[in-house]
Amino acid sequence: MFLKMVKNDFIRNKIATLAVFVFITLAVILAASSINNIANLIQSMKELQERAVPADITQMHSGEFDQLEIDRFTEGQRKNIAMQETMVLLTFDGSNIEFGENQTMADTVQDISFVVQNQQFDFILDLNNKKLAIKEGEVAVPIYFMQQYDLKIGETITVKNGNYKKSFVISDFARDYEMNSSLTSSKRFVLNQADYDEMRRMRAGELEYLIQFKLNENGDAQTVQTAYIEAGLPANGPTVGGKIFLLFNALSDTAVAMVIILISILLIIIASLCIRLTFLATIDEDLREIGVMKAIGISKKDIKKVYLNKYRVMSVIAGILGYLLSFATVNLFNSNMKLYLSSDLSGNLKYVLSLIAPIFVYFMIVMYCKKVLKRMDKISAVEAIRSDIMERGKNRKYRFSLLKNKVLSTNIYMGLRDVWKRFKIYRLLLFIFIVCTFIVILPLTMYNTMNSPTFSTYMGIGKSDMRIDLRRTDRITADFNKLQEELKNDSDIGKYAAYITSSYQIKNAEGSWDYINIETGDFSVFPLKYLEGRAPESEGEISLSYANASKDELNKKIGDQVTVKAGGTEKNLIVTGIYQDITNGGKTAKADTSFGINKDAVLWYIVSIDLIEGVDIPSKMAYYQNTYDSAQVNDIKEYTQQTLGNIIDQMSTIVVGAIIIAVIISVLITSLFLRMLLSKDMSQIAIMRCVGLTSKHICQQYMAGTMLVLVLGIIFGVIASNYLGELLVNMAMSSMGAAKIELVNIVWQTWLLCPLALIAIVGMTIYISCRIAIKEDLSVILRR
Incomplete structure (x- = not known):
């Protein structure tokens, strides 16, 4: 009898039933898809880490260094360090890389390097997560550039610089654990050893180094970093921990999963309210029938069961359907994951974890149904038989009469x-x-x-029309000075400000030394919005990024002192402001020009420019790009x-x-x-x-x-x-x-x-x- 009543209710309330069914299904699809996405992310990140064997500590360095000193340091830290390897990078400006019909990569904000495959760890993989093996005359192009320039296997790129010019056939696309993300500012092209040796012999690119350490299972990264600094080893560049690479790789897919989960939670709430509307309408229509059932002795529990069974059946069917459809829907959101992390997402973990969604939705719906059905307890048999509607209560006087x-x-x-x-x-x-x-x-x-x-x-950059980045070359300082002189005499320029970023040592909350990138310049020209305080305005002042000032890092507030060391000299600086920055792991700092620069550890030069009204920005960008080969010119929107x-x-x-x-x-x-x-x-x-x-x-x-x-x-x-x-x-x-x-x-x-x-x-x-x-x-x- 109960099954027949449930069936008749389905037939009678087609629209309401369909609406509730659709919302429950949608909620399950989205919830299961987001869980599926997270499960795929866990699986693909684990596989990528196992195959790529990323470094736990990477010290970027530009300039001369002695590998023997690194080897001696490694031997002295065998308690913490399992392996050490130094990768030599040949860096090029994007304008030196040609493809297609006279196109170049001049517009990229990324630093481009050519490398050979490592021998021990930090392997660069192909799209099947296998270690790249490149033949002579071929090149593996980073996935980032494959997307940006729509490159295909079999096409050629031409590298030229000075007397060097050679074309390479694209044989693979490189999945690079450490430099996959667009948030990292460098990308690595992989060559055959013979081609790389020829390129290096002809001094086609600028030399940079990745001094990398793979720690033992119980190795202490902080101990190694502190010892490295105290030993005075090469450090003309940022130091990056393995956790930052993990964060950058997972960031975009995690953000998508979180948004989908939020929407699915809202859909569950909507489905519950939809059920409430349906119950109000159905019970209202069935009030006399409910009264008759109560009058002939049918218990409240059995009457509720008639209505509850409908939503139990619906939740089970919608849950199964939503669970199955989620595996098709998730493909709309995991294309980025398939490209950057793993092409094979066929693991079993997602099938198990995704079951959480339909089970959770089922219990939420059933519990809510039981709560709404408690309204029946207040209806007596006589009142139900005599009433036409459930609305009962005191007579009320309403405003807004028609007259x-x-x-x-x-x-x-x-x-x-x-x-x-x-x-x-x-x-x-x-x-x-x-x-x-x-x-x-x-x-x-x-x-x-x-x-x-x-x-x-929010990237630690003031708003401006143009941004010029000067890449590291032999003439970078001369170009930087020449650029400032030309900007000063350019009548199209409304205002400009030059910034120099150098690497320094800073005393952390535990009293040991870390590296920090400090940008110096006049920050009143293109001001940032500060969370607290203001920009540094004189010598002895510094502002910290939110991540650097947090309790987990330097643990500093406005007015606190920080100790910075450059060239063996320690300086105590007062924190005047805290700003937001999502670049470089969010760990940066700014100081006024009067602070000076660490000439032995200059990382990069940046010039921000505003043009006067009416000047064509693309034309002006093209002029400076053509005039300065080592420069990267972008508007801020393109950079972002x-x-x-x-x-x-x-x-x-x-x-x-x-x-x-x-x-x-x-x-x-x-x-x-x-x-x-x-x-x-x-x-x-x-x-x-x-x-x-x-x-x-x-x-x-x-x-x-x-x-x-x-x-x-x-x-x-x-x-x-x-x-x-x-x-x-x-x-x-x-x-x-x-x-x-x-x-x-x-x-x-x-x-x-x-x-x-x-x-x-x-x-x-x-x-x-x-x-x-x-x-x-x-x-x-x-x-x-």
Whole structure:
């Protein structure tokens, strides 16, 4: 009997059942997809680490050094160090790399190096995660450049510098654990030993070194780093720990998974509210039947079982369907993972972990159903048989009587008045519209924020029109001085500021020495937004990045002292400000020009430029790019997009998915809500039609009320995405070095395009739903 009743309920409430089923399925699909994504990430990262055997400590160095000193140091640290290997890099400017039809890589913000495969660890892999073995005349190109320039296997690239010129056939694409991510500023091309030896013999590129250490299982990285500094070994470049490479590799896919999980949680909430709406409508229709069942002695438990079984069956079917579909859906989000981490994601871990999603959703839905069904306990058999509706309580006096309306048309006024009278019912719909708006606006504002020129301030860079990076060459200092002189005399330049980044030693919270990159210059020209304090303005002052100032690192606040050592001389500096920076692992610092530079450890030169109004920025960029071969010229937007390319691409996919989900939610929930409301009001609608109101007039009333709720939902949804969304983004980004990101709202998108699209979709849904329900035969309604 119970199965028959459940079956009949399915047939009778097709729209409501379909809506609930769709939301449960969507929730399971997204939740399982995100868990699947995380499981794939764990599996692929583990496989990549095992195959690549990355270094635990990498010291980048430019300049002369003695390998024998490194060998002696390694032998003295055998307690901690298992292996040591020094990779020699031949670095080139992008303008020296040609491909296609006279195209070059001059526009890249990445440092380009040519290397040979390591012998012991830090292996560079192919797309099958096998150790690259390159034949003579061939080259393996980093995945980053494959994407950026749409390169294919079999195409050629030509490397030229001075008297050297040679073409190489692209035989593979390099999956490089340490330099995969766009957040790392260097990329490695892999050559055959013979080609590399010829390139080095002809001095085609500038020499740089990666002095790498692989630690024992219980090796202490901090002990090794401190001992390395105290030994005065080569350190003209940043020091990078293995955890930073892990973070950079996992970052974009983790961010995607977190956003999907957030959306799936919201869908579970919506599914629960959808069930609530369905229960209210169904119980309202079945009130007399419930009274009869109670009167003939059927227990409350058995009556609840009739309704509960329906959602148990639905949750199981939706859970299985969502679980199976998630394996197809996840392919929309893991293309980046397949490219950069592992082409084979066929492990079994995802099948087990993804089961968490349907099981969790099932128990959440069943528990919520039981909670809603407790309403039946308050209904007596006599009251249920005599009542037409469940709404009981004290008579209330409502404001906004019809006689006082002097402005709006009667139908619109009655619709708006209905929202005020029955706001307890409409508040569910309001919440749904807030969630729909939130789901669309938050990913959209995140995408716009990352594409905004102001995002550079979260990368420790002041906002400017152009940025010129000078690469390390023999004439870099001369070029830097010449560039500043030319900028001073260029009438198109509004303002400019030069910055020099050098490596220094700094005393950490434990009293031992670490390396730190300090940028010196005049930071008042292109100011940053500081979380606390201000920029350094005189000698003896320093500002720290948020990550560097945190408790896990230097543990410093405004007014504290830090001790910096350069050339054997220690200086005590006062912390004047804390800023945000997501580059270089978020660990940077800034000092005024008066602080001086560490000439023995200069890492790079940067010049930021603003042009006067009316000057063509691309033309000016092209001029300086052609004039200075060793320079990399970009506008700030391009620099940001290249650095955050993977994350921005993935976020654009999420924006499209969020819009589709919001549309589905809006249509189904609006249909379901109006079904419930029209079912409750059917007698009242029949009376209105009897006294002469047309279907159009009645439809206008419901249209006005629902549209009012939609507009309020859009307003609150945008506000929630701006404030709550910003809070969530800041919580996620704080681990990267940005604790306070201000989301960028493009007004015509946030307050015009998205709201108008939602209004059009919901308006059409209301019109169709009302038209179908209100045209029902009056004689049937009045006989009920």
